[in-house]
Amino acid sequence: DQQVKQNSPSLSVQEGRISILNCDYTNSMFDYFLWYKKYPAEGPTFLISISSIKDKNEDGRFTVFLNKSAKHLSLHIVPSQPGDSAVYFCAASDPAQGGSEKLVFGKGTKLTVNP
Amino acid sequence: KAGVTQTPRYLIKTRGQQVTLSCSPISGHRSVSWYQQTPGQGLQFLFEYFSETQRNKGNFPGRFSGRQFSNSRSEMNVSTLELGDSALYLCASRYLAGGPNEQFFGPGTRLTVL
Numbered sequence: 001d002q003q004v005k006q007n008s009p010s011l012s013v014q015e016g017r018i019s020i021l022n023c024d025y026t027n028s029m030f031d032y033f034l035w036y037k038k039y040p041a042e043g044p045t046f047l048i049s050i051s052s053i054k055d056k057n058e059d060g061r062f063t064v065f066l067n068k069s070a071k072h073l074s075l076h077i078v079p080s081q082p083g084d085s086a087v088y089f090c091a092a093s094d095p096a097q098g099g100s101e102k103l104v105f106g107k108g109t110k111l112t113v114n115p
Numbered sequence: 116k117a118g119v120t121q122t123p124r125y126l127i128k129t130r131g132q133q134v135t136l137s138c139s140p141i142s143g144h145r146s147v148s149w150y151q152q153t154p155g156q157g158l159q160f161l162f163e164y165f166s167e168t169q170r171n172k173g174n175f176p177g178r179f180s181g182r183q184f185s186n187s188r189s190e191m192n193v194s195t196l197e198l199g200d201s202a203l204y205l206c207a208s209r210y211l212a213g214g215p216n217e218q219f220f221g222p223g224t225r226l227t228v229l
Contacts, residue, residue, distance in 0.1 A: 034217065041222070042223075043119070043205050044158075045220070046217045046220075091158075101171070103207075104160070105157055107157040
């Protein structure tokens with residue numbers, strides 16, 4: 001049962017345009033959401049996060065939107081640059097007892113930004 | 116500040132063997148988590164350690180185990196290796212054990228089981 005879903009395995013956009021990556025989740029207990037970027041042969045790199053009590057968080061060219069009623073979040077990259085080409089993972093924090101937390105990941109969306 | 120380091124970066128083993136992977140967290144980070152990444156299942160949580168105690172465990176068989184030392188370094192062990200254990204094993208550290216905060220990942224150890 002996949003609790004975090006990224007339904008688009010790939011996305012291709014032109015340099016300078018907006019990239020929109022989408023993510024859906026099913027578990028209403030998730031309290032924190034994160035986006036990671038991953039290049040081949042490297043570990044995921046943290047990009048941006050959002051708490052479940054907010055609906056938007058912005059950091060430079062990256063903005064994450066959260067729609068709790070729809071259990072949907074999206075990552076907007078404006079303007080897109082060729083260096084943004086990577087696999088993007090959506091992750092949700094599943095709080096557990098004792099203050100531990102685990103991240104539940106989507107399967108990723110491969111973004112290609114064409115010059 | 117140095118990032119999360121993992122050793123070795125690549126490993127080839129045969130079925131039935133066991134393997135130990137090592138992770139050194141970012142200085143000051145006391146929580147270490149392990150994840151398995153495969154093409155079919157994506158990134159899946161294995162376990163989290165804080166102050167040398169396992170605080171959370173994912174849905175993996177008992178062949179997968181780990182530990183954390185007093186300096187926060189962590190090791191994970193896989194015994195009786197199976198072909199399906201071939202994967203990228205990622206370690207992540209974070210500063211706090213409680214509350215939401217970002218996890219920082221190492222480059223991973225690529226394990227191939229023949």
